[in-house]
Amino acid sequence: MNGTDLLAARFEEHRGHLRAVAYRMLGSLAEAEDAVQEAWLRLGRSDADGIRNLGGWLTTVVGRVCLDTLRSRAARREEPMDDTHVPDPLVRPLPRADPETEALEADAVGLALLVVLDTLEPAERLAFVLHDMFAVPFDDLAAIVERTPAATRQLASRARRRVQGATPATDPDLGRQRQVVGAFLAASRAGDFEALLALLHPDVELRADAGALVRGVAASKAVRGARAVAAQAATFSSFAGFARLALVNGSVGVVTVPEGQPLSVTAFTVADGKIIGMYILADRDRLARLGLPPLRD
Secondary structure: OOHHHHHHHHHHHHHHHHHHHHHHHHOOHHHHHHHHHHHHHHHHOOOHHHOOOHHHHHHHHHHHHHHHHHHHHHHHOOOOOOOOOOOOOOEEEOOOOOHHHHHHHOOOOOHHHHHHHOOOOHHHHHHHHHHHHOOOOHHHHHHHHOOOHHHHHHHHHHHHHHHHHHOOOOOOOHHHHHHHHHHHHHHHHHOOHHHHHHHEEEEEEEEEEOOHHHHOOOOOOOEEOHHHHHHHHHHOHHHHHHEEEEEEOOEEEEEEOHHHOOOEEEEEEEEOOEEEEEEEEOOHHHHHHHOOOOOOO
């Protein structure tokens, strides 16, 4: 094995971690892959033999790349992001046996949290993700955001307060999640408005992201409140028969696949037996790029 092959092998040991960092930073699978690839290119241009902690060095590089991407997004955006945007979901099959084991392998960051992270300033998001999720020291983060360690600590603290105040708690039991989501699908198929109401938290929020072109002519606001969300769900009852259960970011969700073509991916936030959040990605271009796995009936 030559030097390049050895370096590539060492890099591959960290790829999964780096992808997890980039996904939490960007909420985009494609951009996360680009950030990881850029880290590899920068490693190839560096004196790799002089890097004592390769994992830490690569994490810092990915953090810088993601920070630049977030700042570029903010600079390009002429208008604030509307509240129908849904980050890229991570979809895996949900096995009929022992779903708890699968949950341990699934990405534990729900779409609800990623939606909140999208509201943070780029430097706040970096400080929160790298410190609170990956335990990167503030001294290292300070060099990335070009602030003092104390100021960087404040960034993370401010982000933490916003995240804790806006992210609903999720029931971690996949069995209970499956019961609630299954009941929701049954009520949708039956067109049972009262049953839908009974499953929805009074403050439930529904985000439906159909893509930029549709978003320009459709409502750009999330739907809030049990009656409004139930009414919205009832309008899509004709598609409920094509819904397949799946793991969506580590929780029980739904992929709607009429005639073999993905129509939408829905993530649910379930708490105390009620659905408090629904996040639907129905952008066909983005769905096509996700590479959704085959799902059983």
